[in-house]
Amino acid sequence: MQAATDLVWLLNPVIAFVVGLVLMFNLRKVFARVQSRRGPLLWLPDRWKDINRSKLLQPLYDIEKLLSKKTIIPHTATPFFTAGPIMALSFAVLLTLFVPVAAGGTGAAGKGAVDFAFSLVIVFYLLVGVTMSIIIGGTASASLFAAIGGVREIELMLANEIPFILGTFALAITAESLSVHEMMGFNLIFNPFAAMAVFIAILVKLHIKPFDIPEADAEIVGGLTTEYSGKLLGILEITKVIMLFALSALFVDLFLWVPLPGLWAWAWFLGGVLVVGGAIGFVNALFARFRIDQATKWLFRFSTLLSLTAIAFALIGRYGL
Amino acid sequence: MSSRIKKSPWIYHAHAGGCVGCDVELLACMGPRYDLERLGVRWVASPRYADILMVTGPVPLHTKPFLERVYAQTPEPKRVIAMGACGCSCGVFIDDENYSVAGPVDRIIPVDVKIPGCPPKPEAIIEGIIKVLRMK
Numbered sequence: 001m002q003a004a005t006d007l008v009w010l011l012n013p014v015i016a017f018v019v020g021l022v023l024m025f026n027l028r029k030v031f032a033r034v035q036s037r038r039g040p041l042l043w044l045p046d047r048w049k050d051i052n053r054s055k056l057l058q059p060l061y062d063i064e065k066l067l068s069k070k071t072i073i074p075h076t077a078t079p080f081f082t083a084g085p086i087m088a089l090s091f092a093v094l095l096t097l098f099v100p101v102a103a104g105g106t107g108a109a110g111k112g113a114v115d116f117a118f119s120l121v122i123v124f125y126l127l128v129g130v131t132m133s134i135i136i137g138g139t140a141s142a143s144l145f146a147a148i149g150g151v152r153e154i155e156l157m158l159a160n161e162i163p164f165i166l167g168t169f170a171l172a173i174t175a176e177s178l179s180v181h182e183m184m185g186f187n188l189i190f191n192p193f194a195a196m197a198v199f200i201a202i203l204v205k206l207h208i209k210p211f212d213i214p215e216a217d218a219e220i221v222g223g224l225t226t227e228y229s230g231k232l233l234g235i236l237e238i239t240k241v242i243m244l245f246a247l248s249a250l251f252v253d254l255f256l257w258v259p260l261p262g263l264w265a266w267a268w269f270l271g272g273v274l275v276v277g278g279a280i281g282f283v284n285a286l287f288a289r290f291r292i293d294q295a296t297k298w299l300f301r302f303s304t305l306l307s308l309t310a311i312a313f314a315l316i317g318r319y320g321l
Numbered sequence: 322m323s324s325r326i327k328k329s330p331w332i333y334h335a336h337a338g339g340c341v342g343c344d345v346e347l348l349a350c351m352g353p354r355y356d357l358e359r360l361g362v363r364w365v366a367s368p369r370y371a372d373i374l375m376v377t378g379p380v381p382l383h384t385k386p387f388l389e390r391v392y393a394q395t396p397e398p399k400r401v402i403a404m405g406a407c408g409c410s411c412g413v414f415i416d417d418e419n420y421s422v423a424g425p426v427d428r429i430i431p432v433d434v435k436i437p438g439c440p441p442k443p444e445a446i447i448e449g450i451i452k453v454l455r456m457k
Contacts, residue, residue: 037356044359051454052328058361061328065372068325070396072369182399217366229369229396302436 009097016096017238020245020268023277024059027244031280033178059241065233072163074227076142084137085228085235091129092242099249100181100267104258115181120168121205123180123250127205130243131157134236138224149223153214156204159299164201166307170194170314171254181248182278184257192319194310195255199279200303202247208280210287211295248276326372326398327454331363333371333395337388337426339378342440343405347375355443362450368394373453376426379407379414385423394432400453403432404446406439 025040032039040055042142052061073081100113135153138146168183170191175183188195204211215223225236252272260268290298350357351364365371368391380388392401403426406412411420411425428434433456436449 032356032358036353037351038359039356040361041359046362048451051451055359055361058329061325061361062331062363065325065329068374069398072394072396221366222370226367229370233370 009101011238012096012099012101012113013093013242015101016099016242016245016249019273020241021057021059023244023248023273024241025056026274026277027281027284028058030278031285034282034285052177058239061235063237063241066237067231069230069234071230071232074141074143077227078140078142080140081227082137082232084133085232085239087133088130088137088239089242091126091133092239092246095123095126095130095246097241098126098180099246100184100253101249102265103181103184105255113180117180118178119180120129120172120178124165128157128196128212131205134224134239137228138226143227145220145222145226146219146224149214149216150287153224153245154229155292155296156211156214156299159296160201160204160287160303163197163299163303163307164205166304167194167197167310168199168254170307170310173311173314173318176318180253184253184259186256186258188255191313193306193313195251197303197307197310198254198300199251200306202251203280203283204299205247206244206280209284210213210290212289213292213295216289244277244280245273248273248280251276326400328423329361329363330373330424330454331365331371332373332375332449332450333365333368333370333391334375334377335388335391337376337378337408338381339405339407343377343408346440346443346446347377347404350443352447356402356445357447357450360450360454368392369396371395372399374399374401375404376401376408376430376432379411380423380426380429381421385429388429391453392453400433400456401426401430402436402449402453403427404436404448404449405441406437409435409437410454412439412449 029039040058042054042056044052044054068204097114098119100115103113131153135150140148171183171187171194172178174187177183207215215225218227225233228236249269252269256272256276258268336344336346349355368374374392374395376388378384403409407414408426411422414422422427427435434449434453436445438445441449
C-alpha cells in the first residue's frame with residue numbers, strides 16, 4: 001500500500017491536462033470579458049441547444065476536432081517535422097513529473113512530484129527542451145514564416161533564460177538547495193523581485209500578448225506552427241495546455257506556497273493556479289505586441305536588472321551586509 | 322464527422338477580390354454586440370488550421386489559382402461559405418463581357434452555404450455560420 005501511494009506523482013500529467021483545460025478556457029473568457037464580449041458561453045440559450053449545451057470544455061473540443069482531422073505534410077518537410085511536436089509533448093509530460101502538485105503530505109508521497117537534490121536544473125532543461133523541439137519541428141517544414149518565427153523564438157529565448165534562471169536561483173540561495181521541494185514557500189513576500197522576474201519569464205515562455213512575437217498571427221501567420229495541421233497541430237495544442245498548467249503551478253509552488261495538510265493543500269494549490277492563470281489572462285488582454293528588438297532590449301535591461309536585484313536581495317538576506 | 326466541427330468551428334477568411342464591405346461586417350461579428358466566440362468560433366490565420374472557409378468577393382482571374390490552392394490546403398473535413406452578393410452570384414460584376422472576373426465562388430470551389438447581401442448584416446452572417454454547423 002505504501003508503495004502505491006509513493007507513485008502518486010504518476011498522475012501528474014493527467015492532472016496537468018485537466019486543470020490546463022480549465023486554465024485555457026479561463027484565458028479565453030478573461031480575454032473576451034476585458035473586451036466586453038461574452039466569450040465562450042457557459043450555458044447556451046435553448047435555440048442553440050442542438051449545437052452544444054456548454055462551452056466549458058471548449059479547449060477539449062478543439063483538441064478532439066484537430067485529432068480527428070486529416071494531417072497535411074508538405075513535400076518539402078523532413079522527418080523532423082513529425083518528430084518535433086511528439087518530442088515537445090514528451091518533454092512537457094516529463095516536466096509535469098517534476099512540478100510539485102499540492103505537496104501537502106509527508107514523506108515521498110506528500111511531495112507531489114519526483115524530487116532530487118538538483119531537480120530545479122532538470123526543470124530548466126525540460127523547459128528549454130519543449131521550446132527547442134517546437135523550433136526543430138517548425139523549421140523542418142521549410143516554410144519562410146516558420147523560419148522567421150524560429151529566429152524570433154531563439155532571440156527571445158536567449159534574452160529570457162537569464163532572468164528566469166537568475167530569478168529562481170535567488171530562491172535557491174535563500175533555501176541553500178537546488179531541490180524545488182525545499183525552495184517552496186510564500187516567497188512573494190521574502191523576495192518580490194524574484195517573483196516579478198519569474199512571472200515575466202513565464203509570460204515569455206507561454207507567448208502571452210506582449211511577447212507573442214514568435215507566433216504573431218497577423219504578420220507571420222502563426223510563425224513556427226504555420227505548416228502544421230490536423231493531428232500534429234492537436235499534439236501542439238495539448239503541449240500548450242500542459243505548459244500553461246506546469247508554469248502556473250511552478251509559480252504557485254515557488255512563490256505562493258503555504259504548507260497546509262491534506263485537502264487544504266489541494267484547495268490552496270488549485271486556487272493559486274487559478275489566480276495565476278487569471279493574472280496571465282489579464283496581461284494577455286491588456287497589452288499589445290512588442291516588436292522583437294523592443295522585446296529583447298526590454299528583457300535584457302529591465303528583466304535582467306530585476307533578477308540581479310533579486311540575487312542581491314537574496315544574498316543580503318542570507319549572509320548579511 | 323461534422324459533429325466535431327459543430328463544437329469547435331475555426332474559420333479562415335479568404336479575401337478574393339471584393340471591396341472591403343463584407344470584411345468590415347465580419348469584424349463586427351467578432352465585436353461585443355454580435356460576439357461569435359459565444360459559439361466557440363475562432364478566427365485563424367492559416368488555411369491549414371481552418372474548418373470553414375469564408376470567401377468574399379467576385380474572384381478575379383488573378384485570384385482564382387490562389388483560391389483553389391487555399392481550398393486544397395484546408396484539411397478534410399471542411400466547409401465553404403460564399404459571402405456577399407459578389408460571392409453568391411458575382412453581384413454587379415455578373416456581366417458576361419467582364420474580362421477580369423472568373424465567376425462566382427461556386428464555379429471554382431464547392432460551396433455549402435451562401436450568404437446574400439451587399440454587405441450582409443452580422444445577423445445574416447451568424448445565421449449562415451449556424452446553418453453550416455447544423456449541416457450533417
